[in-house]
Amino acid sequence: MERGASLSLVTVHAPRGFQTERFVLDLEARAHNLGGRLEPRPLMEKGGYGLARLEGDVGGSHWRILVLGEEPPPAGKRAEMEARQRASGARLAIVLDDAGASMEVVRETEELPTAVAVAVLPNALRSAEVARGLGAQGREVLLHMPMEPLGTQGPGPGEGAVEVGLPAHEIRVRVERALGVVAGARGMNNHMGSRATADAAAMRAVMSVLRERGLYFLDSRTTPDSVAEQVARENGIPALRRDVFLDVVSEPEAIRHALEQAVARARAQGSAVAIGHVHPLTIEILAHELPKLGPDVRLVRPSQLLR
Ligand SMILES: [Zn+2]
Numbered sequence: 069m070e071r072g073a074s075l076s077l078v079t080v081h082a083p084r085g086f087q088t089e090r091f092v093l094d095l096e097a098r099a100h101n102l103g104g105r106l107e108p109r110p111l112m113e114k115g116g117y118g119l120a121r122l123e124g125d126v127g128g129s130h131w132r133i134l135v136l137g138e139e140p141p142p143a144g145k146r147a148e149m150e151a152r153q154r155a156s157g158a159r160l161a162i163v164l165d166d167a168g169a170s171m172e173v174v175r176e177t178e179e180l181p182t183a184v185a186v187a188v189l190p191n192a193l194r195s196a197e198v199a200r201g202l203g204a205q206g207r208e209v210l211l212h213m214p215m216e217p218l219g220t221q222g223p224g225p226g227e228g229a230v231e232v233g234l235p236a237h238e239i240r241v242r243v244e245r246a247l248g249v250v251a252g253a254r255g256m257n258n259h260m261g262s263r264a265t266a267d268a269a270a271m272r273a274v275m276s277v278l279r280e281r282g283l284y285f286l287d288s289r290t291t292p293d294s295v296a297e298q299v300a301r302e303n304g305i306p307a308l309r310r311d312v313f314l315d316v317v318s319e320p321e322a323i324r325h326a327l328e329q330a331v332a333r334a335r336a337q338g339s340a341v342a343i344g345h346v347h348p349l350t351i352e353i354l355a356h357e358l359p360k361l362g363p364d365v366r367l368v369r370p371s372q373l374l375r
Contacts, residue, residue, distance in 0.1 A: 214246075
């Protein structure tokens with residue numbers, strides 16, 4: 069927990085099968101019993117990465133509670149991985165999500181090393197143009213495929229999303245159409261998708277297209293119940309998973325801290341994948357911090373981690 073002058077930030081890492089809705093209701097009730105108030109908030113600002121978000125005032129301070137699907141590895145396992153890692157250099161891949169609304173992003177990302185990849189939404193205002201512009205920079209582009217989230221708060225994944233219960237044929241059509249817009253994509257990751265990535269049938273339909281196209285899959289892990297990476301591997305598709313979210317809290321100190329966590333994870337595991345957004349603040353912090361990475365950590369394209 070980080071404690072500011074007036075803001076208390078609590079991050080909860082949900083284990084597999086965590087009953088988020090019940091947890092949220094419990095917290096609301098307990099805050100009420102303490103004479104305070106906590107209310108669920110939409111996750112939209114962060115692209116639906118968390119499972120839930122609550123804000124409110126209890127006991128004279130303002131609280132923000134985030135429920136994330138990310139779980140750090142146990143300490144014993146970590147020590148073992150660290151020992152294995154020391155011999156060779158660590159590799160870190162960074163992907164920035166949610167591009168496509170504006171060409172500004174092409175100009176802004178010029179400040180970043182080309183190893184930083186960008187994931188482009190297929191259903192945004194200027195998706196195709198943005199994908200072309202980023203590709204022209206020599207940057208790795210991912211299709212940021214909209215997928216059905218849990219819950220109904222927030223704006224939803226948008227048009228053409230992968231939804232649970234759709235016929236496999238329709239899911240294939242949607243993925244193919246999206247790949248037609250974000251041309252030149254080298255891989256795919258999920259936009260939202262805390263419901264869809266937990267559904268093996270939906271993921272099998274998605275992966276069948278990736279296999280035909282020779283694309284990799286990066287599981288954003290918006291839910292601990294995601295089976296996407298597993299289904300990808302079962303279908304012979306090169307797959308990665310997100311280790312750290314960079315800008316769940318869009319404040320400079322929080323982003324720097326998350327980047328440090330990503331670097332530590334890369335050192336411990338040998339490699340790590342960090343996901344952020346194409347927010348100007350995130351880009352600004354990365355442009356400032358990445359040149360200062362230690363000599364033992366190498367920034368690579370996500371596809372380089374597949375080898
Ligand atoms: Zn997204």
